[in-house]
Amino acid sequence: MMSYQLEKINEAVRRDPKGFVEECDAAFAQKIENAARRIAEHREKSHIVLLSGPSGSGKTTTSKKIQAKLEELGVKAYTVSMDNYFQTVDPETSPRTRDGLIDYESPFCLDMDLLNRHFKMLDRGETIHVPKFEFARQMRSAIKSSPLRVGKDEIVIFEGIHALNDIITGKNPDAMKLYISARSNVVDSADEVVFKGTWMRLARRTVRDAKFRAWEPKVTMKMWGNVRRGEKLYISPFKDNADIMFDSSLPYEVNVIKNQALPLFEQLTPEMERYEEIGHLLAAYPKFETLSEDYIAPDSLIREFIGGGIYDD
Numbered sequence: 001m002m003s004y005q006l007e008k009i010n011e012a013v014r015r016d017p018k019g020f021v022e023e024c025d026a027a028f029a030q031k032i033e034n035a036a037r038r039i040a041e042h043r044e045k046s047h048i049v050l051l052s053g054p055s056g057s058g059k060t061t062t063s064k065k066i067q068a069k070l071e072e073l074g075v076k077a078y079t080v081s082m083d084n085y086f087q088t089v090d091p092e093t094s095p096r097t098r099d100g101l102i103d104y105e106s107p108f109c110l111d112m113d114l115l116n117r118h119f120k121m122l123d124r125g126e127t128i129h130v131p132k133f134e135f136a137r138q139m140r141s142a143i144k145s146s147p148l149r150v151g152k153d154e155i156v157i158f159e160g161i162h163a164l165n166d167i168i169t170g171k172n173p174d175a176m177k178l179y180i181s182a183r184s185n186v187v188d189s190a191d192e193v194v195f196k197g198t199w200m201r202l203a204r205r206t207v208r209d210a211k212f213r214a215w216e217p218k219v220t221m222k223m224w225g226n227v228r229r230g231e232k233l234y235i236s237p238f239k240d241n242a243d244i245m246f247d248s249s250l251p252y253e254v255n256v257i258k259n260q261a262l263p264l265f266e267q268l269t270p271e272m273e274r275y276e277e278i279g280h281l282l283a284a285y286p287k288f289e290t291l292s293e294d295y296i297a298p299d300s301l302i303r304e305f306i307g308g309g310i311y312d313d
Contacts, residue, residue, distance in 0.1 A: 003187045004251045006194050006287060013255050013289040021295045024251050028301060032062070035244050036069035039155060039176050043075065046174040047150045048119050052163035052238070053180035054231045056201030056208075058248040061304040061311050062180050063159040075155055078148060082160025084131050085110045088139040097226065105230025107162040115158075116171045122150050161230075164238040179242035182249035188287075195254050195284050198228075203254075203261040203281065204305040210264055211307050217264040221273055253302050254284075255291035260306055 012020035039049055049066075053059050063079045070077040086109055095106040103109070111131070118128045127149040132141040150156050162168065164177055182204070186195040202224060209215040239245070262285050268278050296302060303309025 002247070003185050003191075003193075004249075006186050006188050009186065009251055009255065010289040013252065013291050017291055017295050021252055021291070021297075021300075025297060025300055028248075028250065029065075031246055032065045032069050035178060035246070036066050036073060036075075038244065039066065040070060040073050040075045042176045043153060043155055046172070046176065047123050047155055048172060048175040049155055049157040049178065050163040050168065050172070050175050051157055051159040051178045051180065052161060052165075052235065052242070053246075053248070054161065054201065054235050055227050056204040056305070057181045058204075058301045058304055059159045059161075059180060061301045061309070062178075062246065062248065063157045064311050065299070065301075067157060070155055075153060076151065077155040077157060078150065079157045079159065080130055080148070082110065082115070082158055082163060083135075084133050084145075085115050085160075086133040086135075086140070087111050097229075101226075103226075103230070105161075105226060105234060107165050107167060107234055110160075110162060112167050115168065119158075119168075119172050119175070122148070122156055125149065125152070161235055164241040165234065166238060166241070169238070169241045176244075177242045178244045178246065179239040180246035180248050181239075183247045184249040186254060194287055195281075197249055199277075199281055199284075200249055200253060200257075202277075203257050203265075204302075206264055207257060207260045208305040211260070211305075212312075217267050218272055221268060221278070224274060248301060250300075250302055252291055255288045256293055256296060256302065257306060258285045258288060259290065259293060261285075 051059055051063050067077040067079050089102065091102070095103040095108045097103045114131070121128050127147045129147055130145045132143060132145050134141050148156065164179060169175070169177060182197045182200040184197050185193045188194050206217050206220045209220045210217065265278050265281055268275060293306060293308070298308065298310045300309065304311060
């Protein structure tokens with residue numbers, strides 16, 4: 001795992017913010033191109049790409065960027081969110097946490113049998129109908145989706161937190177597998193951690209929840225503990241199944257996301273859950289030079305969280 005140097009980041013933001021952002025985005029674009037080329041070369045073995053990562057890792061934007069790059073390379077590609085394969089919530093049969101609550105982080109909330117059946121059908125050139133899950137009603141929609149069929153040289157990217165689970169990869173060993181997460185910390189001149197990669201994901205999710213779901217930060221924080229528990233149980237143990245690993249952190253992101261994250265975290269009070277962790281974030285943000293969102297391109301991965309991007313739903 002690499003680290004970013006706080007002093008170098010701040011100096012670059014002061015000296016040439018536009019050039020610094022472009023340099024960072026170009027480095028991420030190179031990762032996308034490298035992955036797309038490997039996927040294109042692999043398509044004779046399987047039409048399926050499995051892309052996994054924890055919450056706030058940028059799976060949606062990364063999958064769409066890979067799709068776009070594949071098409072630039074002349075390979076038709078599709079993306080499918082595995083969230084569509086959630087099963088209708090049944091209080092009688094749904095998996096539970098130790099506290100007795102429905103465990104929405106569990107892979108057994110997904111219709112694994114249908115997923116694996118669809119993977120095999122796609123690799124055989126057969127047509128599938130991707131289900132549609134209605135999160136507001138916690139149930140699968142009765143409306144039939146558009147059909148999906150991939151041709152001989154085409155690719156379909158399935159992205160979701162459980163994409164690399166052994167239940168899936170064990171039955172689809174030839175699929176190309178990617179794992180993505182914000183993994184790099186920011187350190188100071190003494191090599192002490194100033195900002196953790198997990199804090200980047202927490203900030204991303206808090207800002208996105210507020211912007212796209214109108215959630216107050218206390219709602220995100222209340223869920224974050226269970227999200228992290230789910231990551232340790234159901235996501236991280238399977239990351240070594242990946243053929244390609246992405247670090248989705250961007251050197252400039254703390255500088256820009258603090259514009260939206262700081263006022264949200266300042267709404268939290270000491271009696272709330274995980275406030276000690278928030279205290280560390282609040283103490284860290286003033287150490288970062290502020291970077292205007294005006295420098296951020298519409299196709300930047302960070303736009304998935306702060307809004308204003310071409311991939312916004």
